[in-house]
Amino acid sequence: MCGILGVVGQSPVNQLLYDGLQVLQHRGQDAAGIVTANGKTFHMHKGSGMVRDVFRTRNMRSLLGAAGIAHVRYPTAGSASCLAEAQPFYVNSPFGIVLAHNGNLTNTEELKADMFRHDLRHINTNSDSEVLLNVFAHELAQRVKGHDLSVDAVFGAIEAVHRRVRGAYAVVAMIAGYGLVAFRDPNGIRPLVIGVNDSLPKTEYMLASESVALDCSGFTLLRDVQPGEGVFISFDGEFHSRPCAKHTRHAPCLFEYVYFARPDSVIDGVSVYQSRLNMGETLAEKIRRDLPELDIDVVIPIPDSSRQSALQLANALGLPYREGFIKNRYIGRTFIMPGQAVRKKSVRQKLNPVPLEFAGRNVLLVDDSIVRGTTSKEIVQMARDSGARKVYFASAAPAVRFPNVYGIDMPTRAELLATGRDEAEIAREIGADAVIYQDLEALKDAVRSANRELHDFESSCFDGEYITGDITAAYLDAIECARLDLKQQDQAGSEQMIDLNLNVAEQNLI
Numbered sequence: 001m002c003g004i005l006g007v008v009g010q011s012p013v014n015q016l017l018y019d020g021l022q023v024l025q026h027r028g029q030d031a032a033g034i035v036t037a038n039g040k041t042f043h044m045h046k047g048s049g050m051v052r053d054v055f056r057t058r059n060m061r062s063l064l065g066a067a068g069i070a071h072v073r074y075p076t077a078g079s080a081s082c083l084a085e086a087q088p089f090y091v092n093s094p095f096g097i098v099l100a101h102n103g104n105l106t107n108t109e110e111l112k113a114d115m116f117r118h119d120l121r122h123i124n125t126n127s128d129s130e131v132l133l134n135v136f137a138h139e140l141a142q143r144v145k146g147h148d149l150s151v152d153a154v155f156g157a158i159e160a161v162h163r164r165v166r167g168a169y170a171v172v173a174m175i176a177g178y179g180l181v182a183f184r185d186p187n188g189i190r191p192l193v194i195g196v197n198d199s200l201p202k203t204e205y206m207l208a209s210e211s212v213a214l215d216c217s218g219f220t221l222l223r224d225v226q227p228g229e230g231v232f233i234s235f236d237g238e239f240h241s242r243p244c245a246k247h248t249r250h251a252p253c254l255f256e257y258v259y260f261a262r263p264d265s266v267i268d269g270v271s272v273y274q275s276r277l278n279m280g281e282t283l284a285e286k287i288r289r290d291l292p293e294l295d296i297d298v299v300i301p302i303p304d305s306s307r308q309s310a311l312q313l314a315n316a317l318g319l320p321y322r323e324g325f326i327k328n329r330y331i332g333r334t335f336i337m338p339g340q341a342v343r344k345k346s347v348r349q350k351l352n353p354v355p356l357e358f359a360g361r362n363v364l365l366v367d368d369s370i371v372r373g374t375t376s377k378e379i380v381q382m383a384r385d386s387g388a389r390k391v392y393f394a395s396a397a398p399a400v401r402f403p404n405v406y407g408i409d410m411p412t413r414a415e416l417l418a419t420g421r422d423e424a425e426i427a428r429e430i431g432a433d434a435v436i437y438q439d440l441e442a443l444k445d446a447v448r449s450a451n452r453e454l455h456d457f458e459s460s461c462f463d464g465e466y467i468t469g470d471i472t473a474a475y476l477d478a479i480e481c482a483r484l485d486l487k488q489q490d491q492a493g494s495e496q497m498i499d500l501n502l503n504v505a506e507q508n509l510i
Contacts, residue, residue, distance in 0.1 A: 002103075006207040022051050029074070030075050068174070135164055167185065193214065195220055230243075255397070276305075278449055280396070284313045287317065301365075324354050326352050347379060371416065397437070401416060403416075413476070444457055
């Protein structure tokens with residue numbers, strides 16, 4: 001999962017892009033990057049870490065121009081965390097193109113082979129975003145006549161991308177000297193919205209993963225980029241859009257509404273805040289219908305994304321709502337130091353209970369989802385240590401039983417807590433007295449009721465149905481092998497760092 005931005009303005013956009021990335025920081029903390037366009041020249045700065053750490057005043061001053069794109073990165077399944085894969089990516093032909101991508105391609109290896117044999121293009125990283133950039137660049141080059149670029153050539157290249165590429169992708173790109181390009185996959189899995197600023201003599205445009213990035217920048221939400229649609233905005237501010245895929249299906253990712261998107265965003269016509277209130281309402285209905293015997297004294301959310309669901313659930317059941325956990329928002333990196341070679345990261349670094357809200361009570365904890373279950377188990381134990389008599393655990397999402405291959409870094413099937421377990425077994429595993437999951441159809445209704453024009457959703461992590469139709473058991477096995485290899489590499493690197501620190505410590509003692 002990543003966050004992307006694109007702006008065509010009338011004055012320098014470096015601050016707009018920086019501010020927008022800050023607001024989208026929740027979509028990726030691994031790396032950040034900005035590219036601006038000043039005439040035919042691109043100016044780029046990117047690096048590993050949070051937005052505030054990547055950009056300094058000297059970097060911002062070098063980002064010249066009235067148009068730009070930006071990206072915050074969250075590593076996807078099987079990908080590494082490294083500076084080489086920070087976005088945007090650049091390719092010099094044709095014209096010079098930079099691209100930022102949110103999502104995950106499912107036919108990356110096939111595309112790499114095609115580019116090596118036929119397109120004669122070199123891919124320098126393991127990132128599928130670099131593959132996507134080169135596919136687009138190749139298709140654009142095929143349609144350029146002479147030295148000029150036409151709008152038809154841009155949309156023709158997008159049409160070709162849709163024919164060749166499978167998976168989930170929302171894209172912003174810039175073509176040097178011409179303008180900003182944006183497009184979204186034919187299933188509309190990953191979000192992309194268009195905003196306008198009409199307060200100036202010429203309209204300014206912004207595209208973003210979530211509408212909240214528009215709000216903080218003084219832009220007004222115009223609409224979503226439609227599944228399979230292409231958008232081209234010239235650097236002079238001329239706006240063009242066109243359907244670029246023959247077969248489309250509007251099926252946004254359900255996990256966006258459950259967890260990833262900010263509650264103050266509107267994506268695909270759905271208020272994320274309202275959808276989460278609805279999730280609490282439907283979860284309360286399930287408890288009333290199926291578990292009326294639960295003697296709940298208080299409802300407590302796990303901060304932050306479950307707050308709205310927990311509040312509405314408490315209201316619907318006529319129960320007190322309390323903030324029983326305080327979240328530390330200033331957790332930094334944990335370094336491996338000599339003498340601390342084996343050190344378990346605990347959820348207690350991020351959450352601390354308020355014992356007053358737990359002592360002698362039967363508490364219902366509400367979280368957005370349960371994935372591995374490790375965090376849930378620690379939170380349940382924290383509630384018990386704080387004096388809770390009984391601890392029930394409710395999930396605003398259904399049981400996560402399958403990997404996500406469309407841009408969310410989900411664990412392997414073996415690592416998912418719900419794989420092969422029923423609710424009673426899951427409750428025993430995390431130490432709860434009972435576990436309550438949202439029903440999948442209820443979750444869909446909770447989102448759909450905020451926009452009745454939505455009919456389909458990408459819900460593969462809950463039901464195992466992959467809407468691109470190309471995901472096989474062999475594909476999932478390959479992803480799991482890649483994850484295992486990365487895990488082993490990380491462990492080996494950590495062991496080497498520990499050995500190095502211990503050697504330094506020994507030398508200092510001599």
